[in-house]
Amino acid sequence: MNELSASSRITYRAVMVRPGVARRIRGLSDRTLAWLFITPTIVLLLAINIFPLLWTIYLSFTNYRANRANVPTIWLGADWYQSILTDPDIWAAMQVTAHFVIWTVVIETVLGFGLAYLIDKKFRGHGMWTTIILLPMMLSPAVVGNFWTFLYQPQIGLFNYVVAFFTGRAASSFQMLGDVTLSPWAIVIVDAWMWTPYVMLICLAGLRSIPDYIYEAAEVDRASKWRQFWSITLPMALPFIMLAVLFRGIENFKMFDMVNLLTGGGPGSTTEVASITLKRAAFESWRTGYSSAFAIILFVTVFGLANIYVKALNKVKSR
Amino acid sequence: MTSATTAHSVVEPSTTTRRFAGTLVVLYAIITMIPLVWIMLTAFKSPDDAISYPPKVMFKPSLEGFCNLFTTRSRQTPEFIRSLGPPQGLCDDIARSRNMVVAGPSNYVPRFVNSLIIAFGSTVLAVALGTLSAYGFSRFRVPLKDDLLFFILSTRMMPPIAVAIPIYLMYRTIGLSDTRLGMILLYTSVNVSLAVWLLKGFIDEIPREYEEAAMIDGYTRFQAFVKVVLPQATTGIAATAIFCLIFAWNEYAFAVLLTSGNAQTAPPFIPIIIGEGGQDWPAVAAGTTLFLVPIVVFTVLLRKHLLRGITFGAVRK
Numbered sequence: 001m002n003e004l005s006a007s008s009r010i011t012y013r014a015v016m017v018r019p020g021v022a023r024r025i026r027g028l029s030d031r032t033l034a035w036l037f038i039t040p041t042i043v044l045l046l047a048i049n050i051f052p053l054l055w056t057i058y059l060s061f062t063n064y065r066a067n068r069a070n071v072p073t074i075w076l077g078a079d080w081y082q083s084i085l086t087d088p089d090i091w092a093a094m095q096v097t098a099h100f101v102i103w104t105v106v107i108e109t110v111l112g113f114g115l116a117y118l119i120d121k122k123f124r125g126h127g128m129w130t131t132i133i134l135l136p137m138m139l140s141p142a143v144v145g146n147f148w149t150f151l152y153q154p155q156i157g158l159f160n161y162v163v164a165f166f167t168g169r170a171a172s173s174f175q176m177l178g179d180v181t182l183s184p185w186a187i188v189i190v191d192a193w194m195w196t197p198y199v200m201l202i203c204l205a206g207l208r209s210i211p212d213y214i215y216e217a218a219e220v221d222r223a224s225k226w227r228q229f230w231s232i233t234l235p236m237a238l239p240f241i242m243l244a245v246l247f248r249g250i251e252n253f254k255m256f257d258m259v260n261l262l263t264g265g266g267p268g269s270t271t272e273v274a275s276i277t278l279k280r281a282a283f284e285s286w287r288t289g290y291s292s293a294f295a296i297i298l299f300v301t302v303f304g305l306a307n308i309y310v311k312a313l314n315k316v317k318s319r
Numbered sequence: 320m321t322s323a324t325t326a327h328s329v330v331e332p333s334t335t336t337r338r339f340a341g342t343l344v345v346l347y348a349i350i351t352m353i354p355l356v357w358i359m360l361t362a363f364k365s366p367d368d369a370i371s372y373p374p375k376v377m378f379k380p381s382l383e384g385f386c387n388l389f390t391t392r393s394r395q396t397p398e399f400i401r402s403l404g405p406p407q408g409l410c411d412d413i414a415r416s417r418n419m420v421v422a423g424p425s426n427y428v429p430r431f432v433n434s435l436i437i438a439f440g441s442t443v444l445a446v447a448l449g450t451l452s453a454y455g456f457s458r459f460r461v462p463l464k465d466d467l468l469f470f471i472l473s474t475r476m477m478p479p480i481a482v483a484i485p486i487y488l489m490y491r492t493i494g495l496s497d498t499r500l501g502m503i504l505l506y507t508s509v510n511v512s513l514a515v516w517l518l519k520g521f522i523d524e525i526p527r528e529y530e531e532a533a534m535i536d537g538y539t540r541f542q543a544f545v546k547v548v549l550p551q552a553t554t555g556i557a558a559t560a561i562f563c564l565i566f567a568w569n570e571y572a573f574a575v576l577l578t579s580g581n582a583q584t585a586p587p588f589i590p591i592i593i594g595e596g597g598q599d600w601p602a603v604a605a606g607t608t609l610f611l612v613p614i615v616v617f618t619v620l621l622r623k624h625l626l627r628g629i630t631f632g633a634v635r636k
Contacts, residue, residue, distance in 0.1 A: 123341030
């Protein structure tokens with residue numbers, strides 16, 4: 001009895017002592033370690049993303065110009081926002097952006113899903129060919145844009161030669177980058193060339209996630225291949241397709257590098273997507289306050305659209 | 320998936336279907352490769368062959384593009400060239416045949432070196448920070464965890480030009496404009512969000528039991544992280560590093576707006592390689608080819624993890 005209580009007292013003591021001792025032996029507590037591990041990343045993002053964002057918001061309410069730093073800064077309120085939202089040039093840029101985003105996303109989704117569907121048939125060597133197809137999306141958009149200007153040259157370019165070869169028109173009779181009707185399509189073609197593999201890769205993951213037994217059950221029920229495609233393949237791959245559309249939509253809404261090198265927004269402003277308008281206002285006309293306001297509007301637009309889309313995506317996923 | 324039992328399953332595509340699908344995919348792959356192959360061929364053409372019509376598929380290979388990429392040349396009178404000694408090296412020889420002499424090295428090598436330093440510097444930082452945070456988010460109960468993770472991701476949604484405006488002002492004030500350090504910090508901040516999301520996925524997949532066992536054996540939490548988790552996560556860390564490297568290597572918008580000479584990387588430089596009377600296409604093609612080759616190698620190395628990388632770890636195979 002006595003012995004037992006003594007031993008239990010010892011145990012009690014050990015339990016009491018252990019956390020403190022353990023902390024000393026084991027070093028930092030999990031809580032401290034968690035914050036030590038996470039804080040550097042948060043600090044870096046606060047310094048290089050959030051602080052600049054707040055600064056942009058402040059500047060968007062002022063007349064500040066980066067090339068005239070000595071001029072006293074005047075608070076303008078929401079003037080820039082008002083003038084941007086009523087500026088026909090801005091709406092023209094938004095239309096160019098919408099044309100670019102919608103057509104690239106549509107073409108890339110159709111081609112990308114088609115390719116994924118074909119690759120999913122697992123023909124011989126599909127792994128190697130998939131890797132080859134994926135190459136364009138890994139390259140630098142700027143360098144890609146630059147070398148496509150070479151392919152699009154009316155006199156010497158390969159693209160014009162191939163089109164001329166198949167249509168019988170003279171290769172120098174059309175300018176992909178110099179013509180107001182063709183240039184919006186020239187940037188769509190390059191983007192589709194580059195990013196179709198991206199959509200393909202995500203769709204392929206979607207197709208591979210569909211278990212075989214569903215198709216087997218459909219076969220037992222004598223559902224036609226056509227019916228299987230519309231009732232099984234497409235609905236089950238839909239969350240993946242939507243994810244690809246989301247990523248491509250956001251990326252292309254922000255598109256700058258490839259278009260800047262292909263056309264620089266020209267001819268005129270026919271390919272002037274929002275980011276190029278922003279660059280011209282911020283780094284060519286040095287209208288810092290104005291461009292900050294436009295930057296905030298763009299950011300809010302991307303963020304808002306992405307949020308709505310993610311909600312829709314989650315609805316599809318949970319179905 | 321491809322076990323013997325499913326070989327004759329009703330859902331396996333027939334041989335005809337497979338051949339048909341294969342043909343179409345191979346056709347697409349070939350068409351999609353033509354622009355890339357063309358740029359590599361152009362790198363080995365003489366300027367005259369590069370701009371001939373119809374485009375030449377067969378041509379006499381020349382290193383003039385590479386010579387023009389690495390050197391600057393000046394035009395001289397034939398008399399002056401004759402008065403010089405024998406040509407120094409292949410490039411001088413080619414230049415002299417066009418009534419020019421090599422004046423000095425071009426800026427391509429310094430720009431390429433900048434690209435290397437900035438890409439590797441930012442990758443090391445982003446992966447180091449990313450690994451720590453990913454482990455923190457994966458293993459510990461962090462208040463507002465989902466909000467923090469979403470915040471980290473949302474920094475990626477900003478258009479680069481929008482970020483560039485205040486960064487330009489900020490760097491001008493603190494003296495980081497056109498410095499490698501400034502670019503390294505900027506690319507780190509962009510890459511760290513990718514690194515956290517990808518690595519969290521990889522670390523989530525490592526069973527906690529390993530660390531717990533190590534900690535029962537007397538390791539501290541930190542020792543368990545270093546000696547148990549890190550070795551397990553090597554593949555994931557390597558894949559993440561390559562993704563960060565590719566982003567920093569390819570980046571153009573920040574580089575063109577925030578650097579001018581000192582810290583300029585290759586992407587803003589390649590498009591402005593010009594010769595006499597317009598762009599020197601073989602030299603541009605040579606610069607492009609040298610710039611793209613590392614990416615092609617990395618893509619092949621990375622092919623198993625590509626899907627994860629491009630979706631921020633949202634889709635895993």
